[in-house]
Amino acid sequence: MILLNEFQKIVFIGAGNVASHLGKALKDAGNEILQVYSRTEKSASLLAQKLETTSTSNISEIYSNADLYVISVSDDNVDQILGKLTLKDKLVVHTSGFLPMDTLKQVSENYGVFYPLQTFSKSREVEMRSVPICIEANTPENLQLLNSLAGQISSDVRQINSDQRKVLHLSAVFACNFPNFMYAIAEKILQNHDMDFSILKPLILETAQKIQELEPANAQTGPAIRGDERVINAHLKMLDNYPAYQKLYQIITDQISDTKKPETNNQ
């Protein structure tokens, strides 16, 4: 039986951005990172150094005496890892927004999910306390342990089942990945006119801050929601040399127009 509310001995399987940020947060909270495994020795030892622990790129050398195994590799590589792993009754979790919890059934009797809903980059610190940690487990005891562990690093721990997590993951693509691509298009357009992207930064930040208070549907501004055909047509014409962006502009504008309300908003 695992004692609750204690610090854990943790092995990280995977050494990417999620493993790196989670590992640091869990170590800083007082847990012991026992080992880092990665397919390549270089990335394993890089993260191990950061977490002041040992590393291996040999899956058969993964220590068997940890309390918790965190599998944090890209969704595509999980199956490959799982095929080679046997942890018997050790608690094992993955950090994927997409994969069902039951994926882990084959490697241990005790399993769950520890999904931090955030975008992690190598070069940026993230305030982990405000990151929602979505947990799920196959038994109440395992859930309690994950809940206690998540509570050490975040003030927003939520019990989310596999179906809900999949929906969350999809919505996160719209909330994070697609907006970032819109920023990249804006950057490209400005660059092609010798203008500096930095001028848009306060606008981008305010757009994200705004919806911390307002509902996005009520925060919509711009020519599409105003139905300003003259501006829309001029913008489309300016995008004649960017057929891909032009197509995107047209489709998103049409979809925004379809949601239009009588209420007016200026950008």
Added chain:
Amino acid sequence: MILLNEFQKIVFIGAGNVASHLGKALKDAGNEILQVYSRTEKSASLLAQKLETTSTSNISEIYSNADLYVISVSDDNVDQILGKLTLKDKLVVHTSGFLPMDTLKQVSENYGVFYPLQTFSKSREVEMRSVPICIEANTPENLQLLNSLAGQISSDVRQINSDQRKVLHLSAVFACNFPNFMYAIAEKILQNHDMDFSILKPLILETAQKIQELEPANAQTGPAIRGDERVINAHLKMLDNYPAYQKLYQIITDQISDTKKPETNNQ
């Protein structure tokens, strides 16, 4: 001749979000808001009250003794206003990202542009000091006056000509309006599964904060940039009941894939 670095007497023509935020900032900086005009008496008097000044909805009653006239109405309504306005040699500016400066030629000998690059909402305060103010004027003297005025309220004043401003305005649609619509889609998807949008707020904020440091093209994460076909196909299938969002997901994913670099990023 107008003395520089002095406080101005200002008339606002228009009483929307931009007029409201600019008016407040300029008043707080020490300028006198002489009058607010709007087509409807109600919105004119609402803003006038906020700015502790008088209002009118009769265009012929606009005072002639101001130093500066700020036209801040929706682009569609500017022509209508201009047709009825004569300001002789008084300095007049508009606040539009889209309209060329010369639009104002017909109403005065002295004219320019005072474009705050930000999204303004009724219910939210905005930190004006960090808002880029894009100025343009028909003479060096007028430019100097606008520069001085903009410098009173913002630490980021930029001289931007009409062509550049139009490009900026287009890029702002991608950087602000379209991301907000992506947030709205995420909200909709969660709502339809009885989940709360609030869980995405830290993710949305971090996505915007990230590109304050990183280039958006280098900050891209998610299944599209990873080329994770399994996740992409599952997401598309989940969107079967949302054909509009499904189409958008497919197009944006294709465009992100086209930019793909060998470097890997986890979401």
